[in-house]
Amino acid sequence: MIEFKNVKKKYDNGYEALKNINLECSEGEITALIGPSGCGKTTLMKLINRLHNPTSGTITIAGKDTSSIDPIELRRKIGYVIQHVGLFPHMNIGRNVATVPKLLKWDKERTRKRVDELLEMVSLDPETYRDRFPSELSGGQQQRIGVIRALAVEPSIILMDEPFSALDPISREQLQDELIRLQRDIKKTIVFVTHDMDEALKIADKIALMKDGEIVQYGSPEEILRRPANDFVKEFIGEKRLEVYQDTPTIRQVMVNNPVTIYPHRGLAESLKRMEGKKVDSLIVVDERDHLLGYVTVFDVLKEYDNEAIKVKDLMHSFEYKVESHMLLPEAIQQMHERKASYLPVVDESGVLEGLLTRGSIVGYIGKEYDGEVEGVL
């Protein structure tokens, strides 16, 4: 994990490029830094591998303050891909990819094997491409080399500064898809600078939206689309994208907000009474802090009813599948259908029960939504 704490950066000419940045880039996730040109994205990224140093504040990687790490050592452990590709034009592809392994003095055989493996990873035949020079490759191929050069020694962190922005739209899409596919296997902590919202939405797990040296909003693509923090964010996302997302209901809009719950140490008589009172056939089991534990059904309770020693927790089943409230409704319906579930529990990130998505609640929502239209037809 990379963590920025109260980071400020003032350039020598007095320009304050970053004003009090606090940010966490989680392990194994792609964090996109996005914002208009000049807002400080590149500056922020270069603080990570110490191409710049902060004026104040700290940057830690896996808990270690980067200012205590030798910058040369640090950079060899962090992959770095830049916008203008930056391949060394006087070195062939093989040597370009082997840049960091060479700096780390890997032996020849290991380096050669790794180079071939990397070339294959981006579908470039090693025999054909190893000995070519960068100028003999297309833009898309060059940037693939730029990416695998950064992956060569399997760094756990990779920094990418607008890596695909100079490419034509088709190659750009291709490389984005490849990156997503690659990331599924390699699970690196990636910091990805872009000024293209579509790109950020497509590839990022988290987005930090920046303006004038500050982070205006941070969150998952979903969160940013659904709850843009202010007009600047809305404008940056663009009307079109907002409409598409805001027309699709989320689980939050549909779910039942007060599911009937019970604590695990309660008895069966109490459970049955609750079910009768609320007219439900099962109860959701939660702990005192509302963390979801599982459920009990009326059949389980009736079967063991005579045994006073038995508590809810002895009969409890756990849920195979839960959803989060920001998930889109169509996706959830799909899941319910596939799993033949009559309801799905809705939890937040820390597992606290927020509600229940039931078939009844879905029908109710759709009924409400189409009310107007149906009347109109009549």
Added chain:
Amino acid sequence: MEFLSNIFSYMVNNWDHLLMLTIDHIIMVVVGIVLALIVGIPLGVISAKNEFLARIILSVANIIQVFPSIALLGMLMIFLGIGFKTVVVGLFLYSLLPIISNTYVGLREVDDSISEAGRGSGMTVLQLLFKVQLPLSLPFLLAGVRIAAVIAVGVATLAPFIGGDGLGKDIVDGINSRQEAKIYSGAIIAALLAILVDLTLGRAQKQTEQRIG
């Protein structure tokens, strides 16, 4: 016609002597330029890294360059006496400016993003210089060597005035003994040598340019 055939027959009859002078000439030039590379490249690197020092270094090299060659060699003679050594020092001084300034320009021309890729990959300053920046400025450096070598071949013909040898010896002897064929044969070979150097280094320069792409 008779004049040309005179020169030609002089050359044929004295080929071994002329060959010796040519070799002497080449040695002076090569030693001068190698020294200039040894001193000039580091000065070019320093200039590229520091704008303030660049101004000082380049001005000094410029002043040396605009000094008339006879005057410069004359002054060196006062300090260093006469002989091979003095000639070589003169050639060295003359070659400095093109080598320093072309190293400087070559390094400044290296694309920032390429240097940044090197730094970002964890190269030290020296690794970046030797693996990336200097190789990429090679075409410029070769252009500098080419200019320096052509000038040096010319300046080296003045060597006999300060006790050196080389093709200038035949020219000076020829003037003193009023033998036109001798003067011209020395001059012609020196001119051919300059052209040859120019063409060869020109080709090398093109090749490195192409390779870098």
